[in-house]
Amino acid sequence: MSLSFRTARHEDVPAIVALLVDDPISASRTAVPGLDYDSAFAAIDADPGNELIVVESDGEIVGTMQLTFIPGLSRRGAVRLQVEAVRVASRHRSQGIGRKMMEWAAERARERGCGMIQLTSDKARTDAHRFYASLGYEASHEGFKLLLS
């Protein structure tokens, strides 16, 4: 399978949202105040610290992830890459796409001078945890969320 990676365009938003919602854990979450999708895409697209990525195979979007580059004074001034909203289309799972995506993200992190990559994963996603551990990620932190009403 040949994969190509690129920054998302506005017309990709429906396909990306379809990937995000095709997930029982995401679907079960409590709604919080948000933008409409077009405004949210525009905010990501205008922000040089964020890259919304789509992965294509034969012209079809089979994966997505959002990369956020966070400068900081911690860890001796390291820039962090944070990876959010990683999804592979359900009918394309277990084909190594997720692994290629994380390898691509690590390469992009190096290009942008990052010292580390971080992500959080819902505690219910035990398969994902084994996957990240297999890539060398250490589950060193507790991930806390507070919904605002």
Place this chain on the structure above:
Amino acid sequence: MSLSFRTARHEDVPAIVALLVDDPISASRTAVPGLDYDSAFAAIDADPGNELIVVESDGEIVGTMQLTFIPGLSRRGAVRLQVEAVRVASRHRSQGIGRKMMEWAAERARERGCGMIQLTSDKARTDAHRFYASLGYEASHEGFKLLLS
């Protein structure tokens, strides 16, 4: 104790770094490639998605935290506030400063239209975990890190 909150200025960098390194968990961490502190501060300061905050009492910096505002398509287009690098000066701990800082962060999140706040905390910081839980944060996620060499 009267606290005032403001965005950090370049001349605050040494005080902030002193707070960051006055911590056994941070001090034990493996170094990763980073910027020098002046460049790291400049990158944070130039990025409208990041706010480096200092907390003063009687003209002394007693706390710091970094706020990162992350637009996204997940959770119906919610903007997230991510809080990193939260520190209170050791001789000012257990005086309620951390709680006031997190309340201030939540207010700032609402001002900027966020639907949620997220943070991660090293698994060794069990006191911090009780603190975040007492503020309503849910430890719903595993936090993974990968250092880049």
